[in-house]
Amino acid sequence: MSLEVGLRHRQGAFALDLAFDSPGGLVALFGPSGSGKTTVVRAIAGLLRAEQARIVVDGQVLVDSAARVFLPPHRRRIGYVFQEPRLLPHLSVRQNLDYGGWFAPRGARVSAAEFARLVELLDIGPLLSRHPGRLSGGERQRVAIGRALLSSPQLLLMDEPLSQIDENRKNEILPYIERMRDEVRVPIVYVSHALDEVVRLAGRLVCIQDGRLLACGPTGEVLTRTDLPMFAQRADAGAVLEARVLAHDEAYALSRLACAGGELWVPRLPAPPGGTVRLWVRAQDVMLALELPQGISALNHLQGEVLALGDSGLGTVMVRLDCGGTPLLARVTRLSAERLRLRVGLRLQALIKSVSFPLAGAAAGAL
């Protein structure tokens, strides 16, 4: 699946003018409140007719204002999951799901076996005879995702689907969204303010500010751009580390991982040996050294090369490193940067304390 979006639109004092593309998987739209994320999603769904637009999903032109093409919403095969699940209160969960099926084009309706698989994937079997009023917020949102998928969408739009849900329930739903991405393989456009959701879910990141495109690319690359204050100046700025689990050491409650730049010890992860994980390494947890120090407690060191330096706010410098193919960010004081004579091309050691890795919640399933 590929997605191509080009939009120009004015609403009140706000002007949207951007273009981006995605090769498929889950693409996150990220940006401050009022930057235009929902406007983009509404244009893709056909709920907003932009002044100038070209939107192509998997080769099918949904909108091309220059050629006067505008496919109405009901003729686009797009599922939409909103912030709050909009289920029909007088219908049971099963009837709500069946209702989603009504919007599937003839010939693309899901079979009974596919329905059963989706119900199993979302774990909503025990809820089928209940009414939405008797479900938790997380259960309602899972049903809403199922309903959207039963319309056999070419593309699923999710507009901050977890923002109304508390942290625990959010962690319950994230694995289901991962399953939709990896097992159902429906392409997803996912709007979020939350960096942890983006890190965990998105292969591609589109950053929007004031209606303009700030950056678009693989999530790991965009998040480590030292020239984007939106990331570089966040207290929790960091990099996505992709690794394979080599083994677990039960005696020390640690897992040994292999990433492109070497091996790492992290707190015991729930993933099996051979499985892949994504970990968030915060820039403030990475120390830099010109030589590998002796007799220190940090278990992890990767050799890296400085790719870029940027302002990290409050007298600190953000250092972007390439550690043999693994990107890392390190936040250091300006004094340290001067003492180490940090510059692009310098080779040094990046030290990471094992305990600085967030625990299990940060370990995503398949990449």
Ligand SMILES: Nc1ncnc2c1ncn2[C@@H]1O[C@H](COP(=O)(O)OP(=O)(O)OP(=O)(O)O)[C@@H](O)[C@H]1O
């Ligand atoms: N119908 C409208 N008429 C005029 N201005 C509008 C309309 N709808 C939205 N806007 C403005 O367009 C801008 C973009 O809104 P949009 O909802 O797309 O932002 P967003 O990035 O999704 O924000 P949030 O994260 O808060 O949901 C905002 O400045 C908003 O006030």
